[in-house]
Amino acid sequence: MKHLILIIVAGALVNNVVLIQFLGICSFLGVSKQMKAAASLGGAVIFVITIASAVTSLLYDHVLKPLDMDYMKTIVFILVIAALVQIVEMFLKKTSPAIYKALGIYLPLITTNCAVLGVALTNVQDGYNFVESVLSGFGTAVGYTIAIVLLAGIRSRIREEDIPAPLRGAPIVLICATLMSIAFIGFSGLSF
Amino acid sequence: MNKYAERLYNGLVKENPTLILMLGMCPTLAVSTRALNGIGMGLSTTAVLILSNLVISLLRKVIPDAVRLPAYIVIVASLVTVTELLIQAYLPFLYDALGIYIPLIVVNCIILGRAEAYANKAVPGLAIMDGLGMGLGFTCSLTLAGMIREFLGNGSVFGRAVLPESIEPIGIFVQPPGAFLVIACIIAILNFRGIKTRQRQLVEDCDGCCANCFEKCEKVEEAMK
Secondary structure (H helix, E strand, O other), X not given: OHHHHHHHHHXXXXXXXXXXXXXXXXXXXXXXXXXXXXXXXXXXXXXXXXXXXXXXXHHHHHHHOOOOOHHHHHHHHHHHHHHHHHHHHHHHHHHOHHHHHXXXXXXXXXXXXXXXXXXXXXXXXOOOOHHHHHHHHHHHHHHHHHHHHHHHHHHHHHOOOOXXXXXXXXXXXXXXXXXXXXXXXXXXXXXX | OXXXXXXXXXXXXXXXXXXXXXXXXXXXXXXXXXXXXXXXXXXXXXXXXXXXXXXXXXXXXXXXHHHHHHHHHHHHHHHHHHHHHHHHHHOHHHHHHHHHHOHHHHHOHHHHHHHHHHHOOOOHHHHHHHHHHHHHHHXXXXXXXXXXXXXXXXXXXXOEEOOOOOOOOOHHHHOHHHHHHHHHHHHHHHHHXXXXXXXOOOOOOOOOOHHHHHHHHHHHHHHHO
């Protein structure tokens, strides 16, 4: 049990997917202008990464490994993730229009979010079983959400500030990310 | 300047994918701890980019518009798998250093972005030059970031120690925060030098990935004219 909780905490804080592993930087910088959009994207990412980790873990253990087709994993995973995002989108549209309305435009963006493929590949690399993969996926996605919501909060504060001209736009956002990353390195001192 | 040289210049300087278009940030930040890793990653991506641009340009009249993105993804994923196997076989040290970021070339925004923005409309020759220019632009920025980080954080250049031992290197630069800081400074310096482009400010609601919101970027570009 302790081991499973540890996987979630490690995924969310210690190995934060954005600030320590640099996955999903594109959307981290692009969709963090407004708090609401950032939170919606975070929700969509938690949803998709958790399901994608479950599906790719099952596929790897029961199809790719028995057939000895380990080298096909990149192609299989990216296609599964793309298809999955489409299915999730259609399913949500049909069953819960409210959630679809909130997450709708962000779902297609997630296909090319490298965090999803990154988590699937890391799970395989670390030899996680089904339960561990799902939890690690969930933890990672929570870490992503924490990071993007925090950045959106910071950006809403710096919007009114008088920033030197060359630093406006991307550089100041990256500097905020630097400071957040330094803070997150502190979590690596966590011991259980 | 002829059309082919223009593509090279465009990729290297005018629309440098990392520093100006802000594409492919994930590998830039992640593997720039050493200049050599930067070169390795940059050249692997360049190889995939040239081949994917070529294949997509050759198939541009065959692939139906409705399923083009899945088709591109399959092409790119196959090329990346081949590259990964080759690196694993012939350059094992690079394979160990880059790790998971090699398969992640698949989701590098630069590749799908160029497929969508250029290769699916261009003749094969120009598409190859576009891939080469963009790839080299990416390699240069990666190597530059790698050199700065390696020098400041490790006191060495291309693995050779250059600082006397009495000077303690600033360890944080080879750790994750250093990546953000160095890229931020490079972009700020470019801004200061006045290289102005349409994408310096990220487009609203854009996730930085041209494959997803390419049309939106075009609209902004038109509006700015």
